[in-house]
Amino acid sequence: MRFSAVALLVAVGAMTAWLSDAARAERRVALVIGNGAYKNVPALPNPAHDAKDVGDALKRIGFETITAIDVDKNGMDAAAIRFTRAARDADVAMFYYSGHALQYNGINYLIPVDAKLADEADLRRMARVDDLVADLQQAKNLRILVLDSCRDNPFLTDLRRSIGPSRGVAVQRGLAKIDNAQGMIVSYATQSGQTAEDGTGRNSPYTTAFLKHIETKEEIGTIFRHIAADVYRTTNNAQLPEISLSVIGEFYLHGKVEVAIGGTPGKERNMNLARTAKPGADSLLAYSGRWDPNCNSLPVTVTITRKPRNGTVSVLDAEQVLPASTPGSGNTGQCAGKTIKSKKIMYFSNPDFRGSDSVGYDSEGAGTILHTTIAITVQ
Numbered sequence: 001m002r003f004s005a006v007a008l009l010v011a012v013g014a015m016t017a018w019l020s021d022a023a024r025a026e027r028r029v030a031l032v033i034g035n036g037a038y039k040n041v042p043a044l045p046n047p048a049h050d051a052k053d054v055g056d057a058l059k060r061i062g063f064e065t066i067t068a069i070d071v072d073k074n075g076m077d078a079a080a081i082r083f084t085r086a087a088r089d090a091d092v093a094m095f096y097y098s099g100h101a102l103q104y105n106g107i108n109y110l111i112p113v114d115a116k117l118a119d120e121a122d123l124r125r126m127a128r129v130d131d132l133v134a135d136l137q138q139a140k141n142l143r144i145l146v147l148d149s150c151r152d153n154p155f156l157t158d159l160r161r162s163i164g165p166s167r168g169v170a171v172q173r174g175l176a177k178i179d180n181a182q183g184m185i186v187s188y189a190t191q192s193g194q195t196a197e198d199g200t201g202r203n204s205p206y207t208t209a210f211l212k213h214i215e216t217k218e219e220i221g222t223i224f225r226h227i228a229a230d231v232y233r234t235t236n237n238a239q240l241p242e243i244s245l246s247v248i249g250e251f252y253l254h255g256k257v258e259v260a261i262g263g264t265p266g267k268e269r270n271m272n273l274a275r276t277a278k279p280g281a282d283s284l285l286a287y288s289g290r291w292d293p294n295c296n297s298l299p300v301t302v303t304i305t306r307k308p309r310n311g312t313v314s315v316l317d318a319e320q321v322l323p324a325s326t327p328g329s330g331n332t333g334q335c336a337g338k339t340i341k342s343k344k345i346m347y348f349s350n351p352d353f354r355g356s357d358s359v360g361y362d363s364e365g366a367g368t369i370l371h372t373t374i375a376i377t378v379q
Contacts, residue, residue, distance in 0.1 A: 030065045033110070111126055184244070277378045311350055318341075
């Protein structure tokens with residue numbers, strides 16, 4: 001789902017909030033794991049703090065968050081199973097890991113706190129990143145994988161020693177690149193073959209930068225570029241995160257803010273969304289509504305500007321209960337749980353159609369026009 005979903009328009013003496021997305025229909029889930037209290041190698045000071053702070057930040061921007069701290073293999077498996085189930089009907093899914101990890105023969109492994117690594121057979125006691133990528137791929141629109149895990153790793157020394165120099169097996173520093181990353185954002189704390197710093201504060205340098213930027217009203221690609229730049233600067237150019245952005249379009253986790261002073265008309269804005277639909281069935285694409293600081297509904301006009309080629313679109317009067325937070329504006333404050341009048345945009349695909357379709361519409365109110373295009377996948 002594209003997340004330029006909500007614009008806050010602030011004018012002298014008045015505030016109007018737009019809700020231009022199917023906020024109640026949207027679902028965001030995250031799995032956050034921090035492993036630092038290792039039993040068989042020296043402990044890492046930051047991962048427990050990293051996981052708690054990242055989990056709290058993601059909750060504030062609308063994620064249902066599963067947080068696991070200092071867990072053994074059974075604990076990692078239990079958390080991953082919960083995440084697998086949650087991601088099945090999610091629009092957005094994120095996995096964030098802080099702790100030890102390694103690559104062996106091009107496969108990335110995450111290391112639980114009770115791990116022992118006598119030889120490569122013990123890798124079966126670790127979590128494969130490929131399995132978590134498969135869980136992420138269930139999300140409909142946006143998948144994010146963050147690995148703050150390329151620290152100087154004593155487990156690598158043990159593995160190299162057990163294998164010996166005579167076998168042609170790749171045991172390298174850092175992590176391997178993800179092959180099946182289509183439709184994903186993948187962020188590593190540092191470049192392939194390099195190690196990441198733990199830092200001297202509460203959080204690692206990477207997580208410190210992540211926490212600084214993840215709640216800002218920026219496009220998600222811009223957020224991760226800012227994170228990388230901050231890490232590079234704060235480590236005196238020693239650590240440069242690696243980012244893979246295999247997504248099309250703009251995605252916002254916390255929306256944008258538009259400001260109009262002294263009654264100046266608001267700007268026209270463009271927004272791109274993505275939805276999935278079932279053939280021969282009604283599908284909710286979006287809500288469009290406005291409300292004032294007292295939670296009273298304000299008028300909004302919706303005009304269809306692009307009709308679908310393989311179905312029909314309709315705009316209906318509706319009532320919507322405002323969630324505690326929206327994809328764009330965050331906390332809805334005292335209006336959370338209140339019912340407002342709005343418009344809902346519905347799509348009905350031809351029963352025998354499978355493939356891509358699109359709808360365009362304009363939402364207008366208080367001198368502001370939001371031009372929205374929705375890419376629809378019928379499957």
